[in-house]
Amino acid sequence: MSDSTDNKDNKKKKNNNMDQNDNPDDTVPSSMVTTMKQHITPYLPPPVVAAMAKIDPPLEPFLGPEPSMTLIGTLGLGFIVWKVLSLLLGGGGGTSTSSGSAIQDDDQDDATNPSSKNKSQRSFDSTLVFCGPSLAGKTSMFYKLLYPQRPFSRMGTVQSLSSNVGYKQHSDVQWRYLDVPGHWGADKLVSTVLKQQQNMVQRIVLVVDSTQPVSKAADYLYALLQYQQQQQQQASKSLTVLIACHKAKAPKAKNFRRIKLNLRNELERLEKLSSQPTKIQDWEDALSSFEFCSSSVDPPLLQDIESFCESGKLSK
Numbered sequence: 001m002s003d004s005t006d007n008k009d010n011k012k013k014k015n016n017n018m019d020q021n022d023n024p025d026d027t028v029p030s031s032m033v034t035t036m037k038q039h040i041t042p043y044l045p046p047p048v049v050a051a052m053a054k055i056d057p058p059l060e061p062f063l064g065p066e067p068s069m070t071l072i073g074t075l076g077l078g079f080i081v082w083k084v085l086s087l088l089l090g091g092g093g094g095t096s097t098s099s100g101s102a103i104q105d106d107d108q109d110d111a112t113n114p115s116s117k118n119k120s121q122r123s124f125d126s127t128l129v130f131c132g133p134s135l136a137g138k139t140s141m142f143y144k145l146l147y148p149q150r151p152f153s154r155m156g157t158v159q160s161l162s163s164n165v166g167y168k169q170h171s172d173v174q175w176r177y178l179d180v181p182g183h184w185g186a187d188k189l190v191s192t193v194l195k196q197q198q199n200m201v202q203r204i205v206l207v208v209d210s211t212q213p214v215s216k217a218a219d220y221l222y223a224l225l226q227y228q229q230q231q232q233q234q235a236s237k238s239l240t241v242l243i244a245c246h247k248a249k250a251p252k253a254k255n256f257r258r259i260k261l262n263l264r265n266e267l268e269r270l271e272k273l274s275s276q277p278t279k280i281q282d283w284e285d286a287l288s289s290f291e292f293c294s295s296s297v298d299p300p301l302l303q304d305i306e307s308f309c310e311s312g313k314l315s316k
């Protein structure tokens with residue numbers, strides 16, 4: 001007797017379940033979305049949770065259960081699809097201006113690609129390169145020199161992704177100013193800019209942050225010395241190099257004599273570690289082939305840099 005009652009109860013339960021699961025396709029996604037919502041809700045800010053609770057009831061007839069989650073999911077999916085498409089189509093949303101442009105991708109860096117047919121490049125006679133470790137102040141200096149009249153607002157601490165190019169006429173010579181991003185490092189500067197464009201590059205400003213240790217700047221200087229030695233062997237045109245001890249007016253800035261001394265010590269260390277040593281004996285003498293100056297954009301101290309850009313020499 002009790003067995004048959006149990007069987008009847010079981011059948012009833014089974015039927016009830018069948019009723020609820022008449023359309024299993026409807027139930028599974030809604031419960032998934034609900035579970036997802038339960039997991040996400042504790043991490044959402046209270047105003048968002050309140051807004052979701054407010055918009056859910058009126059939208060439910062149109063979007064089905066948990067409409068706010070459906071909306072968030074659709075928007076998220078749309079964003080991912082947009083990102084993937086823009087990556088595949090090589091977009092990236094970069095901007096560039098005519099005479100002080102930033103180029104987004106190393107491989108598309110027309111400034112350092114002599115065979116580039118980019119229409120925004122103008123003709124020029126010589127190139128002046130701003131190089132040095134990241135965040136030393138190259139881009140700030142580049143813009144201050146090209147646009148001195150522009151009211152100065154200190155740039156945020158943002159690493160350049162690729163080179164900036166600008167043009168300036170000194171006497172009858174059209175100069176191209178090239179601001180090379182610090183993240184490239186010294187080796188890429190030499191291989192991509194100096195070796196590939198050796199006939200165009202005549203002046204280099206190595207920007208050194210006076211408030212920081214000099215080891216990264218010494219890597220650049222060592223690479224430049226090695227490059228100069230190779231050039232002398234090939235009897236090619238020599239480069240004029242200025243070492244700008246930048247941010248000179250910042251509170252913890254070292255003066256340029258101290259920086260010169262620190263650089264000499266670092267160069268001696270690098271020579272011992274190098275697989276292609278320069279065999280330089282007298283580092284004092286080697287450093288005397290470079291000009292040194294102090295510089296700053298905030299507050300401005302740019303006479304020596306301006307003079308070097310114009311004439312290749314420092315102001316008296």
Ligand SMILES: Nc1nc2c(ncn2[C@@H]2O[C@H](COP(=O)(O)OP(=O)(O)OP(=O)(O)O)[C@@H](O)[C@H]2O)c(=O)[nH]1
Nearest residue numbers: 134135136137138139140157159160182296297298
């Ligand atoms: N105090 C002081 N800060 C400066 C000066 N020049 C630049 N800066 C700051 O230094 C930071 C880096 O400057 P950038 O010009 O972007 O440096 P960068 O050498 O172009 O760096 P990369 O693009 O990464 O190679 C920014 O926050 C600037 O505002 C200066 O003369 N004095």
Ligand SMILES: [Mg+2]
Nearest residue numbers: 138139159160
């Ligand atoms: Mg920069």
